[in-house]
Amino acid sequence: MGNSLRDTLKKLRANNEQIAINQIDRLESGLTADEVVAACKKTVRKQKALRQSSGQLLTKHLYPALENISEISDADEAELYTTAQSLSSFETRLDPGLALEIYDALLQLAHEKKDDEKILKYSYWCGITLFFFFSKMHEKRVLDYFMKGASYADRYDTFEDPETRQYIHRCLGNISMLYYSLEGPEKAREAEEANFSFWNSIIFSGQDPDFPWVNYFLNGLNHRYNYLTEGIHSDPDSVPKEVLREILETALTQKKLYDRNRELFHVFGGTRYDFHLWEAKFLNDLISFDLLIENIDKRKAQLDPDDFSSDAMYVKFNSTAHVLFYATRMRRLKERKDEILASTSKEIIEHFLAIPMSASAGDLSLFITMFASDLGDVTDFDGQVDFILRTTICRHIPTYAHSIVVGKIALLLTKYLVEKNPGCFIGCLEIKTTPEVSERAAELCSFAEKSGLCHDIGKHSYIDNPYIQIRKPTDEEYNIIKKHPAAGADLLARKDKTPLYNGCIDVIAGHHKNYDNDGGYPEEFDIEKSPARIMIDIVAAADFIEKTTSDISSTNMEVKSLELACEELTASAGSRYSPVIAAALEDDDLLKSLKRVLEVERREAYYAAYLRSRETESD
Numbered sequence: 001m002g003n004s005l006r007d008t009l010k011k012l013r014a015n016n017e018q019i020a021i022n023q024i025d026r027l028e029s030g031l032t033a034d035e036v037v038a039a040c041k042k043t044v045r046k047q048k049a050l051r052q053s054s055g056q057l058l059t060k061h062l063y064p065a066l067e068n069i070s071e072i073s074d075a076d077e078a079e080l081y082t083t084a085q086s087l088s089s090f091e092t093r094l095d096p097g098l099a100l101e102i103y104d105a106l107l108q109l110a111h112e113k114k115d116d117e118k119i120l121k122y123s124y125w126c127g128i129t130l131f132f133f134f135s136k137m138h139e140k141r142v143l144d145y146f147m148k149g150a151s152y153a154d155r156y157d158t159f160e161d162p163e164t165r166q167y168i169h170r171c172l173g174n175i176s177m178l179y180y181s182l183e184g185p186e187k188a189r190e191a192e193e194a195n196f197s198f199w200n201s202i203i204f205s206g207q208d209p210d211f212p213w214v215n216y217f218l219n220g221l222n223h224r225y226n227y228l229t230e231g232i233h234s235d236p237d238s239v240p241k242e243v244l245r246e247i248l249e250t251a252l253t254q255k256k257l258y259d260r261n262r263e264l265f266h267v268f269g270g271t272r273y274d275f276h277l278w279e280a281k282f283l284n285d286l287i288s289f290d291l292l293i294e295n296i297d298k299r300k301a302q303l304d305p306d307d308f309s310s311d312a313m314y315v316k317f318n319s320t321a322h323v324l325f326y327a328t329r330m331r332r333l334k335e336r337k338d339e340i341l342a343s344t345s346k347e348i349i350e351h352f353l354a355i356p357m358s359a360s361a362g363d364l365s366l367f368i369t370m371f372a373s374d375l376g377d378v379t380d381f382d383g384q385v386d387f388i389l390r391t392t393i394c395r396h397i398p399t400y401a402h403s404i405v406v407g408k409i410a411l412l413l414t415k416y417l418v419e420k421n422p423g424c425f426i427g428c429l430e431i432k433t434t435p436e437v438s439e440r441a442a443e444l445c446s447f448a449e450k451s452g453l454c455h456d457i458g459k460h461s462y463i464d465n466p467y468i469q470i471r472k473p474t475d476e477e478y479n480i481i482k483k484h485p486a487a488g489a490d491l492l493a494r495k496d497k498t499p500l501y502n503g504c505i506d507v508i509a510g511h512h513k514n515y516d517n518d519g520g521y522p523e524e525f526d527i528e529k530s531p532a533r534i535m536i537d538i539v540a541a542a543d544f545i546e547k548t549t550s551d552i553s554s555t556n557m558e559v560k561s562l563e564l565a566c567e568e569l570t571a572s573a574g575s576r577y578s579p580v581i582a583a584a585l586e587d588d589d590l591l592k593s594l595k596r597v598l599e600v601e602r603r604e605a606y607y608a609a610y611l612r613s614r615e616t617e618s619d
Contacts, residue, residue, distance in 0.1 A: 006079045011053070016054075019050055033603060033607035036607050037606050066102065070112050088129045103125045103126045106118070107123060107126055110122050120152050124167045127142050127144075130145065131174065143178045149170070150171040172191075175195075176195055176223070218254060222254070225254065225276055228250060229279075247280045251281075252277065258270045270311075271312075272314050274299070275315065278291075279292065282326075296315065317351060352387075376494035381501050385504075388454070388460070393456065393457060394613050397610055400609040402456070403453050404605035405546045405597065406452040406453075406456075409542035409594065410542040411449045413448070413584065413590075414538060415445060418445075421584070422437035423437075425437045425534055429499045429531075430531070443500075450504060451503065451539055456484065456488065458490075460488075488508040503532035513525050513527045514575060515576060515578050518575075534580070541585075545569070546598075546602075548565040
């Protein structure tokens with residue numbers, strides 16, 4: 001079994017690497033519309049073949065090996081670990097879901113063998129993989145894994161292997177961060193202080209002098225700093241003075257620790273600690289807003305324009321976004337608001353759009369999430385949607401093309417229903433009568449196309465992960481996928497909540513909720529309370545029709561004809577889909593128009609998405 005399993009694992013790694021290489025956004029420039037579609041289809045065929053190959057390997061060799069983990073050899077165990085490492089690499093993100101299953105099985109094996117070093121190692125890797133890729137749904141599980149590793153701290157001196165000692169430090173550092181959300185700030189601070197005492201004893205006793213353990217305490221302080229500044233995000237002028245002082249004290253401690261770390265271990269790149277200190281001094285009226293901006297600008301001037309390291313990204317995005325935030329919300333800056341918004345918002349958008357297409361959408365997710373709502377203060381709704389599309393969805397041609405086609409199908413369905421069944425739109429966009437439906441037909445059509453275009457913007461954090469396309473998602477992965485409606489609605493937060501805005505938000509949040517409100521996701525969304533109910537129904541149906549009939553956008557679904565897709569939708573009428581939409585799909589003229597969209601306009605959509613992605617890259 002050994003050689004067969006090792007060969008299987010090598011083939012799985014190769015399959016995943018090939019999937020990453022085959023991503024659509026690596027198409028060469030200068031293609032025609034037909035060449036774009038052909039290239040997309042060629043890639044999907046490769047992905048389907050690799051998915052089938054991977055599925056066979058998983059079923060025949062890997063999953064049985066994991067179920068009978070106690071029977072594998074030491075060589076197989078080492079190969080499993082190597083495979084999990086490559087699949088959960090934070091640079092390539094090939095298949096963290098599968099990696100987590102492997103780490104969990106290896107942890108079970110370590111417990112069976114009572115091997116403390118491996119229990120410690122695999123506990124850490126289970127925890128960190130869950131933390132980085134699936135933590136929002138499983139924080140308690142993550143903490144349990146890290147607590148298991150940290151429990152070995154009192155036996156630190158008994159482990160001779162430096163790598164094993166590293167895992168103890170890593171687990172300790174991550175625990176203090178998780179305590180904030182799970183146990184509260186006081187418990188987190190107790191953990192941080194205990195950790196700091198432990199690390200002080202390591203550093204100044206001369207143990208492990210080549211590794212800057214204090215970085216883990218700095219991570220905990222970062223979390224404390226972020227926790228304290230959360231209150232500022234609602235009303236910065238009303239934050240109690242004692243909290244502002246605590247923010248300053250935390251920033252001073254961060255800077256002190258970082259400077260010591262740099263002195264002891266020659267570590268560089270402490271932009272965040274400098275900025276935290278500048279920000280804390282500004283909040284405590286120790287420096288002016290102009291000096292805050294001056295300090296940030298000086299640091300930016302030291303950066304290479306093509307530098308997209310974490311340190312550069314922090315000063316370009318986080319610090320600039322905070323400046324924008326304070327300008328829009330602080331009373332003392334009220335008179336300068338327009339001036340600051342005009343310069344800062346333009347600057348930060350330029351920073352975003354300068355990021356190369358090769359950058360991971362997942363890496364951009366935090367920055368975009370942080371900035372997108374602030375963007376609502378400086379641009380209209382269309383501009384906000386366009387920015388989010390350009391920085392996320394446009395980076396993945398199949399998803400952007402899918403969104404375009406969903407918008408076109410939604411437009412077609414809306415035009416049909418406005419003519420044939422106008423009463424179903426009463427309540428939508430505050431329409432009160434049937435005659436008003438006809439009068440505002442153009443507005444309804446624009447609403448349909450716009451909501452179709454942005455219905456999937458919540459996929460911004462995982463859209464570039466190739467592993468999602470080659471096999472059935474794990475439970476953790478599916479939980480992540482199910483978050484995209486709520487994530488999309490959060491991303492478009494605005495103060496000026498017009499009927500059109502509210503309607504689009506409901507479509508984004510509700511397009512996967514069942515028509516009968518029983519099932520689908522998100523569970524908390526009540527489709528029956530939405531004035532945009534009919535548009536949610538339209539986009540949900542359009543989404544199903546496009547995905548089901550596409551031989552490009554997904555490798556995980558069997559491609560069906562339009563007729564068969566309509567039959568399936570009709571069979572679910574009254575439960576998953578709207579009976580109004582199902583009835584409309586019985587019209588032969590409407591079906592002919594839908595066929596044109598799928599056969600002709602879909603090809604044009606792929607080309608438009610391709611050109612837009614190149615436009616974004618050239619910007």
